[in-house]
Every structure is written in structure tokens, then in C-alpha cells.
Amino acid sequence: MANLQIQPGSQEDLRRWFQQQLEASPVQYEETPLNYEGNTPYDILYYRLQEKAARYWQETYGFVPTPGQLYKAFFGAQFDRFHTNQKSYRHWRRKIQCWFAFLTISLWGS
Numbered sequence: 001m002a003n004l005q006i007q008p009g010s011q012e013d014l015r016r017w018f019q020q021q022l023e024a025s026p027v028q029y030e031e032t033p034l035n036y037e038g039n040t041p042y043d044i045l046y047y048r049l050q051e052k053a054a055r056y057w058q059e060t061y062g063f064v065p066t067p068g069q070l071y072k073a074f075f076g077a078q079f080d081r082f083h084t085n086q087k088s089y090r091h092w093r094r095k096i097q098c099w100f101a102f103l104t105i106s107l108w109g110s
Helices: 011-024 041-061 067-108
Strands: none
Touching: 011 041, 011 067, 041 067
């Protein structure tokens, strides 16, 4: 598989930037209760990262991504993060199930 280079300032670059920011943050979406007022720690993180990304892109690349690009990149990064965590969870779950089945057969026979 070819190693694809990400163009600096591209949508993919923006998504990866958000992914790094989310990984560095102690705030987790799964741990935040649902709230319609938009003032949960996760909501506040979202607004701060949107501003930070716009400022960084302006300083680094000379333009500000559109609100739609920022939105798409943020939630794309969050989706990738969630998907990666789910794969890891399923992997460990499968291992535990196999171990439990082995243990059950070993102790009580088939």
C-alpha cells in the first residue's frame, strides 16, 4: 500500500490536527452527559478547538477554513477516534471470551 502524503492545509490535514488535539485532551465525549444547553466540557472543548484551528490555519497557511470544513474535520476526527476505540474494545472482548471458553472447557470438560 502506498504511503499517501497529506497536503499541508488540506481537509485531511485539518482532520488530523483535530485528532491530535482530541487525543491530548482529558475531555471524553463518552463521559459527558447529554445537555441541550451547549455548555458541557465537551461542548466547550469543541468551541475552543474551532477557534484554535481557525487561528492556527490563518497564521500557518494564510486562510481560515470555512465553518463547514472545521465542523467536518472535527467530527471526522471524533469518528475516527471512536472507531479506533471500538476496534480495540472488540479485540479485547474477543480475547476475553476465548479465554473464558478455554477456562470453562478446562475446568468442566467438554
